[in-house]
Amino acid sequence: MDQLPSYVxxxxxxxxxxxxxxxxWKPDHVAVLVDENTKRCCIPLLSIPEHTLVEIKSGEENKTxxxxxxxxxxxxxxxxxxxxLLINLGGGVIGDLGGFAASTFKRGIKFVNMPTxxxxxxxxxxxxxxxxxxxxxxxxxxxxxxxxxVIVNPKFLETLDSRxxxxxxxxxxxxxxxxxxxxxxxxxxxxxxxxxxxxxxxKSIAIKNRVVTADPTENGLRKILNFGHTLGHAIxxxxxxxxxxxxxxxxxxxxxxxxxxxxxxxxWLSQADFAQIRDFIVSNFTIPTxxxxxxxxxxxxxxxxxxDSRGINxxxxxxxxxxxxxxxxxxxxxxxxLSAYQELI
Amino acid sequence: MDQLPSYVxxxxxxxxxxxxxxxxWKPDHVAVLVDENTKRCCIPLLSIPEHTLVEIKSGEENKTxxxxxxxxxxxxxxxxxxxxLLINLGGGVIGDLGGFAASTFKRGIKFVNMPTxxxxxxxxxxxxxxxxxxxxxxxxxxxxxxxxxVIVNPKFLETLDSRxxxxxxxxxxxxxxxxxxxxxxxxxxxxxxxxxxxxxxxKSIAIKNRVVTADPTENGLRKILNFGHTLGHAIxxxxxxxxxxxxxxxxxxxxxxxxxxxxxxxxWLSQADFAQIRDFIVSNFTIPTxxxxxxxxxxxxxxxxxxDSRGINxxxxxxxxxxxxxxxxxxxxxxxxLSAYQELI
Numbered sequence: 001m002d003q004l005p006s007y008v009x010x011x012x013x014x015x016x017x018x019x020x021x022x023x024x025w026k027p028d029h030v031a032v033l034v035d036e037n038t039k040r041c042c043i044p045l046l047s048i049p050e051h052t053l054v055e056i057k058s059g060e061e062n063k064t065x066x067x068x069x070x071x072x073x074x075x076x077x078x079x080x081x082x083x084x085l086l087i088n089l090g091g092g093v094i095g096d097l098g099g100f101a102a103s104t105f106k107r108g109i110k111f112v113n114m115p116t117x118x119x120x121x122x123x124x125x126x127x128x129x130x131x132x133x134x135x136x137x138x139x140x141x142x143x144x145x146x147x148x149x150v151i152v153n154p155k156f157l158e159t160l161d162s163r164x165x166x167x168x169x170x171x172x173x174x175x176x177x178x179x180x181x182x183x184x185x186x187x188x189x190x191x192x193x194x195x196x197x198x199x200x201x202x203k204s205i206a207i208k209n210r211v212v213t214a215d216p217t218e219n220g221l222r223k224i225l226n227f228g229h230t231l232g233h234a235i236x237x238x239x240x241x242x243x244x245x246x247x248x249x250x251x252x253x254x255x256x257x258x259x260x261x262x263x264x265x266x267x268w269l270s271q272a273d274f275a276q277i278r279d280f281i282v283s284n285f286t287i288p289t290x291x292x293x294x295x296x297x298x299x300x301x302x303x304x305x306x307x308d309s310r311g312i313n314x315x316x317x318x319x320x321x322x323x324x325x326x327x328x329x330x331x332x333x334x335x336x337x338l339s340a341y342q343e344l345i
Numbered sequence: 346m347d348q349l350p351s352y353v354x355x356x357x358x359x360x361x362x363x364x365x366x367x368x369x370w371k372p373d374h375v376a377v378l379v380d381e382n383t384k385r386c387c388i389p390l391l392s393i394p395e396h397t398l399v400e401i402k403s404g405e406e407n408k409t410x411x412x413x414x415x416x417x418x419x420x421x422x423x424x425x426x427x428x429x430l431l432i433n434l435g436g437g438v439i440g441d442l443g444g445f446a447a448s449t450f451k452r453g454i455k456f457v458n459m460p461t462x463x464x465x466x467x468x469x470x471x472x473x474x475x476x477x478x479x480x481x482x483x484x485x486x487x488x489x490x491x492x493x494x495v496i497v498n499p500k501f502l503e504t505l506d507s508r509x510x511x512x513x514x515x516x517x518x519x520x521x522x523x524x525x526x527x528x529x530x531x532x533x534x535x536x537x538x539x540x541x542x543x544x545x546x547x548k549s550i551a552i553k554n555r556v557v558t559a560d561p562t563e564n565g566l567r568k569i570l571n572f573g574h575t576l577g578h579a580i581x582x583x584x585x586x587x588x589x590x591x592x593x594x595x596x597x598x599x600x601x602x603x604x605x606x607x608x609x610x611x612x613w614l615s616q617a618d619f620a621q622i623r624d625f626i627v628s629n630f631t632i633p634t635x636x637x638x639x640x641x642x643x644x645x646x647x648x649x650x651x652x653d654s655r656g657i658n659x660x661x662x663x664x665x666x667x668x669x670x671x672x673x674x675x676x677x678x679x680x681x682x683l684s685a686y687q688e689l690i
Contacts, residue, residue, distance in 0.1 A: 028654040065414070072479060072486060082650050104449075106650045107476060107487045108562070131452060134417060141417060142452045143488070217453075305427055305451045309373040 005126060005209045007149050010202055014114060014153040015047040018087070021149055022049055025110060027085035031078055033071060033098040038090045041159040042116050048087065052078035056097070060248065061240055063093045063133050065141065071101040082106045088147075091117035091164075092124035092248065095147075096139070099130035103145050113147045116156040118168025118197070119249055122175065122204035125150045127212035127222075136241070137303050138233050144217050152205070154198055163247065166192065166285060170228075170249030172200055173284075174256060175207040177277065178224050181321030188276070192284055223306055223325035226315045228256035231334070234300035238292045246288075253285045257344060259316055261337040262329055268318040277320070282345050289342065294335045301334075350471060350554045352494050355547055359459060359498040360392040363432070366494055367394050370455060372430035376423055378416060378443040383435045386504040387461050393432065397423035401442070405593065406585055408438045408478050410486065416446040427451045433492075436462035436509075437469035437593065440492075441484070444475035448490050458492045461501040463513025463542070464594055467520070467549035470495045472557035472567075481586070482648050483578050489562050497550070499543055508592065511537065511630060515573075515594030517545055518629075519601060520552040522622065523569050526666030533621070537629055568651055568670035571660045573601035576679070579645035583637045591633075598630045602689060604661055606682040607674055613663040622665070627690050634687065639680045646679075 004010065009017050022030065030051040034043060035058035043053075054074040056067050075086070088098030088111060095113045102111035115125040131142015157165065169192060176183045183203070187195075208225065215222040232248075232255025239246045246254075260277045263269040269277075281287075306313045306326070312334070315325045349355065354362050367375065375396040379388060380403035388398075399419040401412050420431070433443030433456060440458045447456035460470040476487015502510065514537060521528045528548070532540075553570065560567040577600025584591045591599075605622045608614040614622075626632075651658045651671070657679070660670045 065410075069410070069479075076480065076482065076485070076648065079647070081652055081654075083653055104476070104486050104488055106485065107474065107489055129452065131449070134414075135421065137421065140421070140451065141449050143449055144452055302424075303421065307426055308428055309426075 003206050003209060004202060005146075005150075005205075005213070007146055008126065008152060008205060009149070010152045010154070010205075012153055012155050014151045017151045018046075018048065018112065018114075021112060022085070025085060027083060027110065029078065029080045029084035030087065031075055031080055031084065032087045032089055033094055033101075034089050035094060037159075038094070038116050042089055042114075042156060045155070046089075051087070052080070054078070056094070058090075058093065060093055060133070060236070061245070063097050065132050065134055068097055068101050068132050071098065072105055075101070075105050080105070080109065082109055084109050086111040087114060088112070089114045089116060090120070091115065092120045095120050095124050096130055096142070097132050099145070099147060100132055100142050103130055103143060110148045112149045112151065114151045114153065117160060118157055118165050118201070119171055120168075121152050121157070121201055122168060123171040123208060125152070126205055126208045127225075128216065136237055137300075138237055139305075140303070152201065154201060157197055167247035167249030169195075169284065170253045170256070172204050173281070174225075174228055174252065175204045177256070177317060177320060178227050178315075178323035179207050179211075179321060181319075184320055188280060220325065224315050224323035226306060226325070227317065227323050228252045228259050230301065230304055230306065230312065230314050231255040231258045231297070233304065234297040235291065237300045238297060239288075244288065250285055250287060253281045254287050254291070257281055258337045258341065259314060261340060261344060262314060262333060263317045265333055265336065266316070268316060269320070273320050278344060287345065289345065291338060291341050294331065294338055297338075298331075348551050348554060349547060350491075350495075350550075350558070352491055353471065353497060353550060353554075354494070355497045355499070355550075357498055357500050359496045362496045363391075363393065363457065363459075366457060367430070370430060372428060372455065374423065374425045374429035375432065376420055376425055376429065377432045377434055378439055378446075379434050380439060383439070383461050387434055387459075387501060390500070391434075396432070397425070399423070401439070403435075403438065404590075405438055405478070405581070406590065408442050410477050410479055413442055413446050413477050416443065417450055420446070420450050425450070425454065427454055429454050431456040432459060433457070434459045434461060436460065436465045440465050440469050441475055441487070442477055444490070444492060445477055445487050448475055448488060455493045457494045457496065459496045459498065462505060463502055463510050463546070464516055465513075466497050466502070466546055467513060468516040468553060470497070471550055471553045472570075473561065481582055482645070483582055484650075485648070497546065499546060502542055512592035512594030514540075514629065515598045515601075517549050518626070519570075519573055519597065520549045522601070522662060522665060523572050523660075523668035524552050524556075524666060526664075529665055533625060565670065569660050569668035571651060571670070572662065572668050573597045573604050575646065575649055575651065575657065575659050576600040576603045576642070578649065579642040580636065582645045583642060584633075589633065595630055595632060598626045599632050599636070602626055603682045603686065604659060606685060606689060607659060607678055608662045610678055610681065611661070613661060614665070618665050623689060632690065634690065636683060636686050639676065639683055642683075643676075
């Protein structure tokens with residue numbers, strides 16, 4: 001049974017949902033945070049009460065404290081008070097950064113996320129992780145706080161190009177691999193083009209909700225959502241400094257292949273299961289043929305928020321549909337998976 | 346009956362209290378945030394487990410996002426993880442800024458405040474207001490979160506000069522004026538030099554605790570703690586840009602005189618009560634003889650976090666020992682009190 005969080009509404013009439021919230025909360029000002037894409041593609045699809053429009057540049061490379069400062073400055077100039085409302089209309093960057101900006105502006109104002117990408121609909125808008133990158137470290141500054149509401153409109157997905165859609169598909173695959181072997185078998189049967197998003201999106205939200213409700217501040221179980229993310233984040237950070245930036249879901253997909261290989265080394269995955277995961281990801285994603293070395297990734301890995309005094313911790317599949325967290329892995333094993341990458345793909 | 350918050354310990358053996366907490370929490374790293382004063386005067390009085398020392402410059406003018414960034418950078422360099430602990434050893438700036446830095450570092454680590462000034466012991470460390478100034482606006486960026494523990498050591502007060510002590514005295518006076526006419530009569534009987542801090546500090550903490558427990562996020566009652574602060578903050582911000590910076594308690598004391606005059610205008614205070622408040626403050630504080638004009642203060646006033654669509658809201662005494670909040674006051678009345686200031690003092 002799919003259980004959505006109480007603060008999430010899936011609806012193809014998002015303006016009506018928003019109107020009801022505004023009627024209830026009666027904010028004295030409304031501001032809407034957009035990037036150039038959602039300003040062009042999504043604002044025209046919505047009817048929003050009188051508001052101040054705040055625009056930032058799209059892209060993970062702009063999910064910085066400096067951008068957040070520009071939002072705080074715009075909210076100040078727009079004379080927003082503690083009784084005002086910020087609507088974050090966009091993907092993960094807009095939701096994470098806008099949510100952090102709202103939660104800390106005058107010690108916190110209400111905010112609504114309207115995720116416009118598959119990635120943010122199934123992942124970023126659920127679970128209350130807010131924040132910005134800092135000194136090239138991903139989500140290094142932030143906090144845990146649920147949005148006051150999330151309005152998920154499947155129609156926004158029609159505004160996405162295939163690369164953006166696939167980036168979100170990476171998280172759908174992750175949610176499935178860590179929790180549901182039967183659903184994995186069903187995913188395998190359809191090509192990307194034939195997936196039914198109206199069903200997959202609520203199902204993916206429900207999986208994430210189940211995990212984060214059990215462990216909101218990531219002291220334990222929630223870490224399983226980091227499958228693919230330990231190496232994925234490091235790789236994403238590395239490529240962010242090159243001309244060949246990766247989308248989040250692309251980096252995570254590489255991370256899932258590599259971290260499944262760690263499970264193979266630990267004999268937690270059979271060769272057949274590993275090959276099935278690898279083949280599915282390689283056939284669905286355009287991913288780089290060469291990766292940075294361990295030496296080039298190590299500083300990113302050492303800053304991973306899941307680490308403790310034992311060293312680098314992973315969340316690894318122990319069989320498809322099952323994930324374990326706080327798995328301490330030696331650097332030698334990580335190096336082996338990285339070295340094997342070219343033969344893997 | 347004085348009731349301290351559960352997370353506050355008043356003790357002249359702060360190292361023991363800290364040791365017990367560290368034993369319980371077992372942080373993997375400890376960092377201590379100090380300024381040049383607490384590094385010199387307070388660190389030698391303490392025994393703290395092995396730690397990374399992080400130093401910032403003292404003074405409200407350094408309670409900025411840039412300083413906070415330097416703390417985040419130092420915590421990163423010190424390899425603190427989400428299981429680490431930050432100890433904020435200092436006054437209000439250290440507690441507010443350090444608390445905000447800790448609450449947002451890797452989405453939040455534990456922090457303990459060890460307030461070293463009278464001001465921070467009776468006020469800043471209680472009630473969970475964390476944050477930094479932004480674009481000259483006081484506490485513009487921040488959040489509400491209680492420290493994991495507060496250790497109040499009355500002996501630290503012996504390290505303060507008289508101007509610093511009096512700055513804290515301003516908040517003691519405020520807590521008394523808004524809540525306890527009998528205590529006000531007792532305060533009047535002793536000169537500043539003869540006050541019994543071992544009794545006044547816990548009493549003042551208890552008053553603040555009673556108010557913030559009833560309304561943690563300042564939707565209502567908590568606003569009474571802002572008596573003297575609407576004009577006080579604006580005046581503090583104004584003077585911060587001049588060579589004649591004011592301490593927080595000094596600015597608030599001026600604010601209390603002016604806002605008591607607003608109560609006089611509204612006939613909420615008798616001429617005798619107003620004169621008693623004014624005389625007590627003027628005799629205890631060295632305050633400027635000339636104030637900025639309304640025009641010079643208006644932009645600060647318009648950004649006050651208590652404002653709503655009606656305009657500028659004050660928390661005003663309605664009789665000594667009683668305070669009302671969300672009192673909308675016309676600019677003409679504010680101007681009148683400001684103009685009267687020189688005759689008042």
